[in-house]
Amino acid sequence: MTEPFLVARNIAKRFGALTALANVDLEIRSGEVLALLGDNGAGKSTFIKILAGAHPPSDGELVIEGNPVAFHSPKDAAASGIATIFQELALSENLSIAENVFLGRELKRSILGIPFLKRKEMRQRVDGLLKELDAHISDPEAPVGSLSGGQRQAVAICRALNLNARLVIMDEPTAALAVAETRKVLALTRRLAARGCAVVLISHNISEVFEVADRIVVFRRGRKVAERLAAETHHEEVVSLITGAHPDVRALEKTN
Amino acid sequence: MNVVRQLGNGVFSMNGREWSLLVACLVAIVIFSVASPHYATSGNAATVLRNSVELLLIGLGMTLLLAMGGIDVSIGIVMGLAAIAIGRVLGAGGNPLLALIAGPLVGALLGCVTATVVVIGRVPAIVGTLGLLGVYRTAVFVLLGGQWLSGLPSSLTEVLATSVLGVPVPALAITIAYLAVWLALRRTPYGLHLLAIGNSEEKARLSGIPVIKIRFMTFVVSGVLTGIAAMFYVATYRNVEMTIGSTLALDAIAAVILGGTSILGGRCSLIGTVLGVLLLRILQNGLLLIGVPSLWQPVVTGVLIIGVLGFEAVCNRLPLGRFQRARA
Ligand SMILES: Nc1ncnc2c1ncn2[C@@H]1O[C@H](COP(=O)(O)OP(=O)(O)OP(=O)(O)O)[C@@H](O)[C@H]1O
Ligand SMILES: [Mg+2]
Numbered sequence: 001m002t003e004p005f006l007v008a009r010n011i012a013k014r015f016g017a018l019t020a021l022a023n024v025d026l027e028i029r030s031g032e033v034l035a036l037l038g039d040n041g042a043g044k045s046t047f048i049k050i051l052a053g054a055h056p057p058s059d060g061e062l063v064i065e066g067n068p069v070a071f072h073s074p075k076d077a078a079a080s081g082i083a084t085i086f087q088e089l090a091l092s093e094n095l096s097i098a099e100n101v102f103l104g105r106e107l108k109r110s111i112l113g114i115p116f117l118k119r120k121e122m123r124q125r126v127d128g129l130l131k132e133l134d135a136h137i138s139d140p141e142a143p144v145g146s147l148s149g150g151q152r153q154a155v156a157i158c159r160a161l162n163l164n165a166r167l168v169i170m171d172e173p174t175a176a177l178a179v180a181e182t183r184k185v186l187a188l189t190r191r192l193a194a195r196g197c198a199v200v201l202i203s204h205n206i207s208e209v210f211e212v213a214d215r216i217v218v219f220r221r222g223r224k225v226a227e228r229l230a231a232e233t234h235h236e237e238v239v240s241l242i243t244g245a246h247p248d249v250r251a252l253e254k255t256n
Numbered sequence: 257m258n259v260v261r262q263l264g265n266g267v268f269s270m271n272g273r274e275w276s277l278l279v280a281c282l283v284a285i286v287i288f289s290v291a292s293p294h295y296a297t298s299g300n301a302a303t304v305l306r307n308s309v310e311l312l313l314i315g316l317g318m319t320l321l322l323a324m325g326g327i328d329v330s331i332g333i334v335m336g337l338a339a340i341a342i343g344r345v346l347g348a349g350g351n352p353l354l355a356l357i358a359g360p361l362v363g364a365l366l367g368c369v370t371a372t373v374v375v376i377g378r379v380p381a382i383v384g385t386l387g388l389l390g391v392y393r394t395a396v397f398v399l400l401g402g403q404w405l406s407g408l409p410s411s412l413t414e415v416l417a418t419s420v421l422g423v424p425v426p427a428l429a430i431t432i433a434y435l436a437v438w439l440a441l442r443r444t445p446y447g448l449h450l451l452a453i454g455n456s457e458e459k460a461r462l463s464g465i466p467v468i469k470i471r472f473m474t475f476v477v478s479g480v481l482t483g484i485a486a487m488f489y490v491a492t493y494r495n496v497e498m499t500i501g502s503t504l505a506l507d508a509i510a511a512v513i514l515g516g517t518s519i520l521g522g523r524c525s526l527i528g529t530v531l532g533v534l535l536l537r538i539l540q541n542g543l544l545l546i547g548v549p550s551l552w553q554p555v556v557t558g559v560l561i562i563g564v565l566g567f568e569a570v571c572n573r574l575p576l577g578r579f580q581r582a583r584a
Binding site for chain 1: 461462
């Protein structure tokens with residue numbers, strides 16, 4: 001088997017007295033869709049925020065292609081090829097769609113040493129991305145605050161695609177989407193994986209997960225309690241892993 | 257040339273709010289002209305413009321601060337401290353060029369102090385700058401030793417009260433400052449980052465924006481503009497009084513809000529700030545000329561702020577959400 005793109009070792013995160021994550025070991029492979037499942041508050045978003053450089057871990061280390069990395073900001077993670085669609089989307093409502101897609105990594109040309117925005121080029125690139133996504137957005141100059149929830153999600157996805165990332169993380173990307181849009185996003189995750197990209201997908205919709213995931217990881221109360229190949233498990237087992245009814249989880253939780 | 261046209265596209269374009277401000281200025285001028293025979297004179301017009309110089313420069317910086325979700329209520333006294341530095345250099349018979357450097361330099365240093373408290377120390381801007389206001393007030397008092405700096409040499413005035421190709425130096429300085437701030441805001445990544453921070457600091461951070469760097473820089477820029485304002489102040493009045501700058505922060509915040517910049521951040525208008533400053537100064541000057549004591553000036557400013565914010569609060573509850581209008 002080839003070396004994983006990213007290895008998380010013994011990751012822990014504490015917010016004051018609250019332990020949101022403990023002892024999480026995980027491998028993320030290129031060309032694979034990895035689904036993260038778990039109840040509300042299980043620690044999924046916290047974990048991917050560590051991968052995205054948005055939180056420093058309290059403990060543990062991240063290794064990318066064999067090299068330990070320490071992210072001090074989301075910019076560092078982006079520079080390592082990690083693009084993240086956060087659950088809260090993290091879009092700036094007062095800026096346009098095009099500006100949001102490029103925010104933090106704008107195209108610019110230097111005139112007398114001053115970095116000026118290449119607005120036209122950015123605009124054209126966003127037009128292309130929106131078309132590729134088949135997103136129903138007519139005006140890339142519109143402020144994101146005027147868009148619907150699903151349209152905003154499309155903008156966030158554009159943002160991630162625009163990075164040409166090696167790892168794309170999506171935290172509940174289909175939560176606000178209608179049926180047709182959900183299908184598009186699921187197809188997109190498969191396309192990204194086929195391109196050799198690693199994909200991490202968080203979702204509460206188990207059928208959706210079975211449709212696209214190669215591997216399934218279940219979090220429970222800040223711990224990773226199970227990891228299965230999608231082909232070797234089924235809906236009921238995953239549900240019992242999430243709720244803690246599964247004997248493996250019971251055994252694990254008894255020993256702790 | 258093409259590049260210049262492309263970059264400058266929209267530099268003076270105005271939305272409804274800004275046109276109404278312009279109309280308000282004109283209406284005020286007409287009313288005051290009728291009410292006072294001394295009003296509509298070229299001398300008085302020059303006075304109003306003259307009185308607007310410092311506020312325009314400081315207002316540009318305050319626009320950036322508010323757009324970022326920040327504020328600086330100590331900015332008037334920062335100008336006072338910069339003016340004292342300039343006055344001391346001039347009083348000691350220093351080269352006026354040295355005085356030209358002293359203003360922006362002191363402004364930049366004090367901007368760093370403010371940024372250290374507010375950005376690095378994470379003290380909310382309104383509280384942090386209020387604390388600094390207290391400190392700086394006393395500093396002004398101590399530095400002046402209870403006495404005005406007065407009768408300063410005219411060497412700086414001779415430099416700054418001149419014209420270049422028929423354009424007075426203050427007008428030139430304001431135009432350059434306006435264009436520089438406008439370009440930074442609307443044509444460089446800095447402007448997008450500033451507005452994103454004003455919308456939500458956390459979202460800006462998650463987007464990979466260097467939030468601390470941008471916020472720090474903006475306080476320093478505001479300080480530098482204030483230092484330049486101090487230069488013009490000293491050149492004009494050739495003295496520094498104990499109460500210098502005590503109403504400037506209020507005036508600046510009022511003018512900027514009047515101009516359509518959001519007190520909550522994320523949205524701003526530079527042309528609106530310019531018009532806001534002019535309206536404020538026209539009102540203050542006109543009221544004085546029709547016999548309202550100057551004691552009433554802060555009342556007018558205060559009522560304007562409350563009126564505008566109250567009006568906006570009502571409008572925001574109406575349909576046509578704030579983001580429809582935010583882009584203009
Ligand atoms: N910034 C924070 N400060 C303090 N506590 C936090 C913070 N972020 C998350 N937590 C806590 O960490 C725990 C895990 O939260 P997290 O958002 O990772 O859950 P999740 O698995 O993504 O849940 P959901 O399915 O509801 O999105 C929760 O108890 C939450 O309250
Ligand atoms: Mg979550």
